[in-house]
Amino acid sequence: MRVLVIEDNPDIVANMHDFLEPLGYELDAARTGKAGLGFLRDYPYDVIVLDLMLPGMDGLDVCRELRTSLGVRTPLLILTARDTVPDKVAGFEAGADDYLVKPFSLAELDARLKALSRRGPSLTAQTVLRFGELELDPSTHEARRAGQLLRLTPTCYQLLCVLVRAAPQLVTREQLEHEIWRDDRPDSDALRTHIHALRHVLDKPFGTPMLRTIPGVGFRLVASDEA
Structure with a gap:
């Protein structure tokens, strides 16, 4: 499974690599929203993991951009320390498919990524x-x-x-x-x-x-x- 991780914390990214790659995942990592959008313009992914607290362009803006201007339907999991109901609602309204609150279990992340991959592309309408x-x-x-x-x-x-x-x-x-x-x-x-x-x-x-x-x-x- 090919996963794009848009996360600016190098320790979290390193832990994901160490845990997921032996399980057969292929991970690409971007530390800013703009860099993540660049990856998505050039390469196909099975799932996207997106942090909300990014430098410059925040995660919600990234999510809206990839769902609207880029038309990306890849399943997307938001990864964040924000755990209030309004935060989660905002994430789903921006186009997220799942939500995982930090700190999180890597085993749970693995399970959620597999579930999203099985689900396939988001059913968010792509209006011509x-x-x-x-x-x-x-x-x-x-x-x-x-x-x-x-x-x-x-x-x-x-x-x-x-x-x-x-x-x-x-x-x-x-x-x-x-x-x-x-x-x-x-x-x-x-x-x-x-x-x-x-x-x-x-x-x-x-x-x-x-x-x-x-x-x-x-x-x-x-x-x-x-x-």
């Missing part, structure tokens, strides 16, 4: 996003315009998801940067570069542009018949 000629399928990470597949980078796909969900309303530069990079924002030219790449794929091959820039404010999508 549509606006005008656009159609985005979070379950496959595919985007199409007028039926034509758009070859998008992961970041451009995320940007388009945010814009489609808001369409036809404006999305500010600050909102886009927060949705893509959270608190770990890159230099000021990064968003402009990705928007340029998105426009090249989304609009250039077609007769009418859908992505509009509102100078000094942000961006919005318009239906093809409004362009």
